[in-house]
Amino acid sequence: MADRGALPGRVLHDEVVAPRAPWSRLVAAGQTLRIVDLEGNQAVDCILYHAHDPDERYSAAETIVRQRNIFLSRGSELVSNEGRVMMTITDDSCGFHDTSGGACSRESNALRYGHHTRHQHACVDNFLLDHAQRGMGKRDLVGNVNWFMYVPVEPDGSLGIVDGRSGPGKHVDLRAEIDTLVVVSNCPQVNNPCNAFRPTPVRMIVYAP
Amino acid sequence: MSDTSTPAGARAHARAQAASEAALVRVKPTLPARDARDLPAGVPRDRLVWDETLGAGGYASRLIERGCRVRIDDLEGGACVGLLAYNADQTAERLNLADTVKVQWQVYLGPGSLLLSDMGRVLLSILEDASGRHDALCGTSSPRSLRNDDASRRVERPNGRDRFVLALARHGLTKRDLSTNLNLFKRVAVGADGSLSLERPPPSPSHVVLRAEMRVLLVVVNVAHVLEDRPDPPVTPARFLAWRGPRTAADDPVRTSTPERLRAFQNVEDLYGDPGEGGA
Numbered sequence A: 001m002a003d004r005g006a007l008p009g010r011v012l013h014d015e016v017v018a019p020r021a022p023w024s025r026l027v028a029a030g031q032t033l034r035i036v037d038l039e040g041n042q043a044v045d046c047i048l049y050h051a052h053d054p055d056e057r058y059s060a061a062e063t064i065v066r067q068r069n070i071f072l073s074r075g076s077e078l079v080s081n082e083g084r085v086m087m088t089i090t091d092d093s094c095g096f097h098d099t100s101g102g103a104c105s106r107e108s109n110a111l112r113y114g115h116h117t118r119h120q121h122a123c124v125d126n127f128l129l130d131h132a133q134r135g136m137g138k139r140d141l142v143g144n145v146n147w148f149m150y151v152p153v154e155p156d157g158s159l160g161i162v163d164g165r166s167g168p169g170k171h172v173d174l175r176a177e178i179d180t181l182v183v184v185s186n187c188p189q190v191n192n193p194c195n196a197f198r199p200t201p202v203r204m205i206v207y208a209p
Numbered sequence B: 001m002s003d004t005s006t007p008a009g010a011r012a013h014a015r016a017q018a019a020s021e022a023a024l025v026r027v028k029p030t031l032p033a034r035d036a037r038d039l040p041a042g043v044p045r046d047r048l049v050w051d052e053t054l055g056a057g058g059y060a061s062r063l064i065e066r067g068c069r070v071r072i073d074d075l076e077g078g079a080c081v082g083l084l085a086y087n088a089d090q091t092a093e094r095l096n097l098a099d100t101v102k103v104q105w106q107v108y109l110g111p112g113s114l115l116l117s118d119m120g121r122v123l124l125s126i127l128e129d130a131s132g133r134h135d136a137l138c139g140t141s142s143p144r145s146l147r148n149d150d151a152s153r154r155v156e157r158p159n160g161r162d163r164f165v166l167a168l169a170r171h172g173l174t175k176r177d178l179s180t181n182l183n184l185f186k187r188v189a190v191g192a193d194g195s196l197s198l199e200r201p202p203p204s205p206s207h208v209v210l211r212a213e214m215r216v217l218l219v220v221v222n223v224a225h226v227l228e229d230r231p232d233p234p235v236t237p238a239r240f241l242a243w244r245g246p247r248t249a250a251d252d253p254v255r256t257s258t259p260e261r262l263r264a265f266q267n268v269e270d271l272y273g274d275p276g277e278g279g280a
Helices: A060-067 A105-115 A123-132 B007-024 B095-103 B151-156 B160-169 B261-271
Strands: A009-019 A022-029 A030-037 A042-048 A075-078 A084-094 A146-147 A170-176 A180-186 A204-209 B048-054 B058-065 B069-074 B081-087 B115-116 B122-129 B182-184 B189-190 B197-200 B204-212 B216-222 B240-242
Touching: A009 A022, A022 A030, A022 A123, A030 A084, A042 A084, A042 A123, A105 B095, A105 B261, A123 A180, A204 B095, A204 B182, B048 B058, B048 B216, B058 B160, B058 B240, B069 B122, B069 B189, B081 B122, B081 B160, B095 B115, B115 B261, B122 B216, B122 B261, B160 B216, B216 B240
Parallel strands: none
Antiparallel strands: A009 A204, A022 A180, A030 A170, A030 A204, A042 A146, A042 A180, A075 A084, A084 A170, B048 B240, B058 B216, B069 B204, B069 B240, B081 B182, B081 B216, B115 B122, B122 B204, B189 B197
């Protein structure tokens, strides 16, 4: 478990998200969300929304264009569809996070692994479940961040979700630059290595300086 | 008194424009489409349903019936066609490029590639591709990226985001319905370290031919690529031609090329209740 005493601030919230479950929370400007990969190699799918205008949301394209790189790591800025920095990665003990692989869904699972996987739980269902409580829905889903997931691109363009580079206790810190609604799916995927074929819990700590 | 000081005079003036100026304007639709000029070889005039040329900053939206072919020409080599697609009957289903590259294990789309929806179906497939240079990652420019929040600049130097919003509004859709668009005719290379770089080959004309595998709402813009950092990058015209064609056969080489693609076609056939024709 992460050492709470090592956090550079006052803890406002501390919660373990069960394997396969959704999670969301408003992180106010100036607060920092630490996501801890408790057991290692656990993908955490994540979309950000402007807390007061959810039509403004994380944009993978704006984010990778801004930094001219598809991987997220310390110093990366998560940019909205309006070109605004929503959160900044202020600390990162993993080093690679994905912007291009998107979320697993019943539908994409069926394409990738066969029609027999149609009824497996998937990240899109987590996002939709969490969104339903606030009147948001499918139109609000956009390409997401996958914390702790590694998706390399080879010179010929080959791309794939491969064995993760994270490990037990690795974490990423996200400082909110605006009031940000963070919506997460603790990825339930069991057909590819993003969760080492065994979904595990993650810990979400919100702290303020 | 000027010629346009009365309704009758203004009407005569307005009507004279079509005769005097139409030939001078290149960026326009041809109505009816079968009157199109300079058709590329292989485009059947008798089945043509769309001919339109977009200049820099142009945008268009169009309902494309299942089986239609859509040929997009980069006429002079400087076009960058941003493309979005929706299930025309249920626009909550839309192009999902993350799924598109993930399911096909390939970030550089080319001949035989599918454009997948977020519901596991193939919206469009790429039948011909003389370019081989497309970008599925970077999306398009926005007022902020072009630093043209100022209203006048925003009109005089159109950004892709605004163009898409204008096109989508015609269908009751909004900014909320924008997903990351495909960029045709511009390749962005991804380095081993994840870095992105816009390739700049010498301009040369090129084209792609898409096949609508569903009833598709197609939305297109022609603006400079978002990684283009020259102050006034030249954007040259793109031409769009569409014609009716047969639905994809069971033994179609694109349909059967990989297990993932086959399942995307099966999902479409299941949606429309097509009679089963075998497959894996």
